Amino acid sequence: MAGLTIRNLSKTFGQFEALKDVSITVKPGEFLAVLGPSGCGKTTLLRMIAGFEHVSGGEIEIDGQIVSRPGKEVPPNERRIGIVFQNYALWPHMTVAENVGYSLRVAKVEAAEAKRRVDDALALVNLDGMGDRAPANLSGGQRQRVALARCLVAEPKLVLFDEPLANLDVHLRASMEDEFAAFHERTGTTVVYITHDQAEAMALADRIAVMDHGKLMQLDTPQTIYHRPANEMVASFISQGMVMPVTVTSAEVDGFCNATLLGQPIRLSCAPGDGPRDGASVCCRAEHVRIAEPGSDGIDGRIKRVVYQGGAARIEFVPDADAEMSIQFDQPDPQPFATGDRARIQLTGGWLIPAKSAD
Numbered sequence: 001m002a003g004l005t006i007r008n009l010s011k012t013f014g015q016f017e018a019l020k021d022v023s024i025t026v027k028p029g030e031f032l033a034v035l036g037p038s039g040c041g042k043t044t045l046l047r048m049i050a051g052f053e054h055v056s057g058g059e060i061e062i063d064g065q066i067v068s069r070p071g072k073e074v075p076p077n078e079r080r081i082g083i084v085f086q087n088y089a090l091w092p093h094m095t096v097a098e099n100v101g102y103s104l105r106v107a108k109v110e111a112a113e114a115k116r117r118v119d120d121a122l123a124l125v126n127l128d129g130m131g132d133r134a135p136a137n138l139s140g141g142q143r144q145r146v147a148l149a150r151c152l153v154a155e156p157k158l159v160l161f162d163e164p165l166a167n168l169d170v171h172l173r174a175s176m177e178d179e180f181a182a183f184h185e186r187t188g189t190t191v192v193y194i195t196h197d198q199a200e201a202m203a204l205a206d207r208i209a210v211m212d213h214g215k216l217m218q219l220d221t222p223q224t225i226y227h228r229p230a231n232e233m234v235a236s237f238i239s240q241g242m243v244m245p246v247t248v249t250s251a252e253v254d255g256f257c258n259a260t261l262l263g264q265p266i267r268l269s270c271a272p273g274d275g276p277r278d279g280a281s282v283c284c285r286a287e288h289v290r291i292a293e294p295g296s297d298g299i300d301g302r303i304k305r306v307v308y309q310g311g312a313a314r315i316e317f318v319p320d321a322d323a324e325m326s327i328q329f330d331q332p333d334p335q336p337f338a339t340g341d342r343a344r345i346q347l348t349g350g351w352l353i354p355a356k357s358a359d
Contacts, residue, residue, distance in 0.1 A: 002028060002062055002063035002080075002157035002158050002190055003025070003026060003027055003028045003061075003062075003063060003064075003190065004024075004025070004026040004049065004060070004061070004062055004158060004190065004192065005024075005025050005026075005060070005061040006022060006023055006024045006025070006045075006049075006058070006059075006060055006061075007023050007058050007059050007060075007061070008021050008022075008023055008057065008058035008059075009021070009022045009023070009045070009048065009055060009057070009058035009059070009060065010022070010055070010056045010057035010058055011041075011044055011048060011053060011055060011056045011057075011214075012056045017214055018041050018044045018214050019041045019044055019045060019048070019056075019214045020213075020214045020215050021057075021058070021215070022041075022045065022058070022211075022214075022215070022216045023058075023216070024209055024216065024219060026190060026192060027190075028190055029188045029189070029190055030190060030191070030206050030207065031184050031191045031193065031204060031205050031206045031207075032191065032192050032193065032205060032206065032207055032208075032209060033193045033194075033195060033200070033201035033204060033205035033207075033208045033209070034046070034192060034193065034194050034195070034208075034209045034211060035195060035196070035198060035201045035208050035209065035210050035211070036196070036210055036211035036212055036217075036237075037196065037212065037237065038196065039213075040211040040212050040213065040214070041211050041213070041214040041215075042194050042195075042196075042211050043162065043194060044214075045194075045211070046160050046162055046192065046194045048060065048068060049062075049081070049158075049160060049192065050076055050079070050081055050083055050160055051067065051068065051073060051074060051075060051076035051079055051081075052076060054068070054073050055068045055069060055070060055073075056070070057070060062079060062080075062081070062157060062158060063080075063157050063158075067079055079157075079158075080154075080155075080156050080157040080158070081156050081157065081158050081159070081160060082151030082152065082154060082156035082158070082159045082160070083151060083159075083160045083161075083162065084144075084147050084148050084151050084159065084160070084161045084162065084164050085147065085162050085164070086162055086163045086164055086165075086166040088135075088143045088144060088146070088147045089147065090135040090143060090146060090147065090150075091135075092134070092135055092136060094135075095131060095132050095133060095134060096122070096127065096130050096131050096132070096133050096134075096135065096138070096146050097118050097122070097131030097132065099135065099146055099150055100118045100121055100122060100131075100146060100149045100150045100153050101114050101115075101117070101118040101153060102150070103150070103153065103154050104117060104118070104153060104154070117153050117155075118131065118149075118153055119131070120153075121149040121150070121152045121153040122149050124149065124152055124183065124186060124187065125145040125146075125148050125149045125152070125179070125183065126145065126179070127142065127145055127146065127149060130142070139172075140168050140169065140172055141168060141172045141175060141176050141179070144164060144165075144168065144176060145179060147164075148164075148179075148180075148183065152187070152189075156189070157190070158189075158190045158191075158192065159189050159190070159191050159192075160191075160192050160193075160194070161180075161191065161192070161193040161194060161195075162194050163194055163195055163196065163197075164176075164180075164193075165177070165195075165197070165200060166196075166197075173197075173200070177200060177203050177204060180193075180204055181203070181204055184204075193205065198238060198239065201222070202222045202226070205222060206221070207219060207220060207221055207222075208220065208221070208222055208225050210225065210233075210234050210237065210238070212233050212237070217230060217231060217233050217234050218230040218231070218234045225238055226238055226239060226285075227269075227351060228269075228271075228351055229241065229283055229351065229353065230353075230354065231353060231354075232281055232283075232353060235281075235283035235351070235353055236283075239285065240328070241283045241284070241285060242283070242284045242285070242326070242327060242328065243281050243282070243283055243353070244261060244262075244281065244282055244284060244325065244327075244350075245261075245279070245280070245281060245282075246259040246260065246261045246266070246268070246280050246281065246282045246352070247259055247260050247277075247278050247279075247280065248268075248270075248274070248275065248276050248277050248278075248280050248352065249276055250275075250276055251270070251274060251275040251276065255269060255270060255271075255272060256268065256269060256270060257269075257270040257274060257275070257352050259280070259282070259352070261282065261347060262299050262319055262321045262322065262325075263299075263321060264297065264298070264299055264346075264347070266282075266347055266349070266350070267349065268282055268349060268350050268351065268352045269349065269350070269351050269352065270351070270352035271352070271354050274352055274354065274355070277355065280352060280353070280355065281352075281353045282350040282351065282352055282353065283350055283351045283353055284327075284347060284349075284350040285350075286314075286328055286329045286330050288347055288348050288349050288350050289317075289327060289328075289329035289345055289346075289347060289348075290329075290345065290346050290348060291331075291336075291343065291344070291345060291346075292344040292345055292346045296344075296346070297346075298344040298345055298346045299319050299320075299321070299327075299344065299345050299346070299347070300319070300320050300342070300343075300344050301317050301318050301319040301320050301321075301327075301342075301343060301344075301345070302317070302318055302320075302340060302341065302342055302343065303315060303316070303317060303337045303338065303339055303340060303341040303342075303343055304316045304317065304318045304326070304339065305339055306335065306337055306338060306339055308335070309330075311332065311333055312330050312331060312332045312333060313330070313331050313333075313335055313337075314328060314329075314330055315328065315329050315330070315331050315337055316328050317329065317343060317345060327345065327347075329345070
């Protein structure tokens with residue numbers, strides 16, 4: 001197991017800044033997911049860790065050794081890094097075992113030792129006995145496991161995943177998530193997992209690094225990222241959070257604040273020390289929305305859209321007080337709403353986005 005430390009990393013391509021002062025520390029044995037929209041810099045970050053791109057500023061340290069900084073770049077083949085690509089990159093004319101053991105053959109590892117390591121790698125990914133098969137005779141999930149075994153056979157200090165499930169059918173992704181989780185539990189390998197899929201990141205990672213426009217927005221556990229986003233970008237990006245303006249009227253001593261939202265009082269979770277202010281923002285999730293009981297206070301508006309999802313529907317609600325705002329929530333069957341219906345809702349909570357974090 002090896003730790004990874006990224007300090008003040010930057011990368012420019014001409015006048016374009018792909019990465020801007022990114023600092024991340026990955027503990028030995030940790031599973032870190034790097035998540036963000038297209039163009040956020042996550043793939044550039046992976047390529048720099050692997051040594052495929054030179055740094056413009058800052059440095060990268062693997063297992064206590066500086067491998068990248070301006071004027072110094074350790075070649076990729078000397079970094080002891082394994083990479084699993086989204087397109088498998090298997091040689092069709094080789095068997096599974098030959099694909100897995102290719103790097104050992106290049107390194108002139110003795111035949112008996114190479115066979116032992118190939119067999120061990122295939123066992124780790126549950127492909128025992130499949131060494132003689134051709135890649136064309138395997139399913140997409142099995143081919144991805146061959147790519148993982150090929151990575152493991154070289155005994156890397158660090159494994160990088162480059163959107164490894166992007167080319168799999170939806171029904172295969174859940175099973176491969178289980179495979180990756182089991183692999184990490186068995187080996188304890190340090191993993192950096194690049195993805196645009198939030199569900200993958202939430203299911204697999206010990207921590208998630210959320211990136212946008214080349215900057216690190218937040219580095220935290222999946223639960224904290226979801227419940228306590230650091231800024232409006234993270235709040236709206238993760239699970240389609242709804243960011244709405246509020247006025248904070250008072251603070252309580254137990255991590256809660258009182259505020260008004262669309263003219264209604266609301267009690268919000270907040271960071272210690274946060275207090276009264278105008279122009280604040282709250283992140284609300286679908287679970288914070290409920291239908292108002294008859295005769296109770298609430299927010300009036302109309303149903304703009306009903307999207308049936310099987311057993312429940314995602315409801316899009318537009319409040320009368322702000323026609324530009326959209327509030328979404330889930331409603332189980334039987335469906336009481338249709339597009340154009342009037343409704344009254346209540347917001348039961350949310351997270352007050354810290355003022356100093358909205359960069």
